[in-house]
Amino acid sequence: MAGGKASARQKMINLMYLVFIAMMAMNMSKEVLSAFGLMEAKFADSNEATTDRNDKLLAALEIKSDENPKEFKIPAARAQEVKIASDKFYKYVESLKSDLVKAGQYKLDEQGKLPFEAMDKTDILDEAWFTGDRLTKKGQEVMDNINAYKKAINDILAKDESYRGRAQAFAKTFSTEAVPNKDGKKIDWLAYNYQGFPAIASYTKLTAMQNDIKVTESDMFSLFLGNIVSEATTLNNYKAIVLADKSAFFAGEKFQGRVVIGKYANVAPTKLTVQGNEVDLSKAIDSTGAATLDFNVGNVGEHQIEGKFTFIENGKELEIPIVNANYVVVPRPNSATISADKMNVVYRGVTNPMTISFAGVPDNKVSASGAGLSKGSGTGKYNMVPTTGKEVTINVTAKLDDGTPASDRKTFRIKDIPKPSGQMAGKTGQFSLPRNNVEIGKVEAVLEDFDFDLPLKVTSFKFKVPGSPSVTCQGNRLNSQAKSALRKAKRGSDVQIFDIKSSSNGPRIKPAAAIIIQLSN
Structure with a gap:
């Protein structure tokens, strides 16, 4: 500047x-x-x-x-x-x-x-x-x-x-x-x-x-x-709250729980009435200010707990009603829940998984027995392996909260494992294949629409070409005699594989259904 x-x-x-x-x-x-x-x-x-x-x-x-x-x-x-x-x-x-x-x-x-x-x-x-x-x-x-x-x-x-x-x-x-x-x-x-x-x-x-x-x-x-x-x-902002020992009770049981003033006021009431009856405070009130309740729960259904606390505040009586207090009474159980996880029957020779429970009773107070029945891993899980006979009965017992026992039973039908189907190249029944595929193919037995994982191993079968006698083959492939007969068969002719026998780790298996193969060349 x-x-x-x-x-x-x-x-x-x-x-x-x-x-x-x-x-x-x-x-x-x-x-x-x-x-x-x-x-x-x-x-x-x-x-x-x-x-x-x-x-x-x-x-x-x-x-x-x-x-x-x-x-x-x-x-x-x-x-x-x-x-x-x-x-x-x-x-x-x-x-x-x-x-x-x-x-x-x-x-x-x-x-x-x-x-x-x-x-x-x-x-x-x-x-x-x-x-x-x-x-x-x-x-x-x-x-x-x-x-x-x-x-x-x-x-x-x-x-x-x-x-x-x-x-x-x-x-x-x-x-x-x-x-x-x-x-x-x-x-x-x-x-x-x-x-x-x-x-x-x-x-x-x-x-x-x-x-x-x-x-x-x-x-x-x-x-x-x-x-x-x-x-x-002041207690104007407090509410009487019911704390039930459990939310549902069996008919005939006694309700067990507590009524407390919100936040545990620790202020002794002068009177307490529940369901129209006055409660003895000298026995019902504990050190936290909570009142212990003990009365018959009544019939099956939902019930409301009615009552009130009475306190003295500023020289006057202050009544605090019991609100939002209800409980449900359910029927006393008289039957168990028993179900096969896979089907309505049990199959002989295989492990049938089952779930067994008793309504309203914990698993550790339930026991089940039956021929071939054993406890599995998990809550309510059992395994059933039936052997002889046409039926098996499972008996279930339970111990209720009040110590009384309850029992039930159910009978299941025992069925044999169904007849398997013969199979080659993933096909069953009647189908067409090239001659070479049949010669080198493997004969199998499968359980179609069966809910259990039961692998089968073919041990023998019979092979028939039109105009030639049947040939018995051991194992699951054509032997030299069967292959020789196959080579003589005309194009378009039907060859049969039947009397297919197989085995599994346990139960006896019925012979598999035959397969008919039309030679495409």
Whole structure:
């Protein structure tokens, strides 16, 4: 502005503008510095007032803990944990403020106030906490202490689900996540808040952090005191809840379960009526405030439990009805469930998988017996391998919850393994094949539409060519005599493979059905 081709007069005018702007900046800077000082003073006054209020809240919790330890001992102990963590961090922040004042050589005036307008240095914390884009050892110490305080408070708030709202507010207040600047670039939290700021601004921010500590302490003391007082002095928000030992009962059984006040209020009622009958409280109420019920469940079907608790609150009777309490009575089982997993009959000589159960009775209280029956692996799983006879009976017994036995039985038909079909080249019955395929082909026996995996091995068969006597072959392929007869057969003639005998690992197998092959060449 003062250079270039301007005249001497213009250069002087330009220089005067620069001096004027600098003077305005200096005046503005003092006003801003003074404003920060006023803010710091207000935060300091607030911290003193909050400290006094917090001491009274903590004292009230300690008194209630002595008077009613059952309700207030745990909240008072948690409040002490909060105070210890808060005092430690508060003192640490105070030491940071003292270091800043000492490094800047700032002196208190006659009224004990700092020289706010003189605290314009920006290099005190910059040199102590930052080095390039990283934190110094001292800067890292600051972050470590902040995080240690956050962890201590979060650990306390994590002990009770009802503190979740307070925990979320605390996390927001003491968030140290990176902050985007005006260009959208994320800046480290400590650098964003303290790097390049005048000393009075950083000093004020540290006092504001102390204020956050005191407010957190106050909110948590109120939380511990207020929540417990509400629970201990009012029951309007509680409901009587039935906790049945099981959801369904057999006809003739007694209902067994408990009626509790929500959240286990631990407040003794003066009267309890269930299904129109008054319950003896001296025998029914346990140490948790739950009432044990014992009455006949009635007939089969769904039933509603009706009744109410009666308490004394503020000198008046408060009735809490039992709501949403129902149970179902099912018929007492008199038959077992017995089913073959594969079919309605059992086959001789093979392992027939079965499932055997008794309605409403666990597997370990059910037993089954029968000729060829053995226990398998898995709940209710059995294996049946019938041998002789045309029928097999399975007997099942069960032990019910009340100790009484129940039994049932079922008879199954025993059938032999069905007759297999002869097969060559994957074909059965009557089909066409080239002469060479028959000569080198393998004769097989298969159980078609049979649900069991039972492989068969052909041991012998007979081979017949029209105009020639039948040839008996051992094994599952044509012998030399059969091949010679095959070569003499005319094109288009039918050759037969019959009396196909096979074996398996166990049961006797009937001869397979014959196959008729028309020679295609």
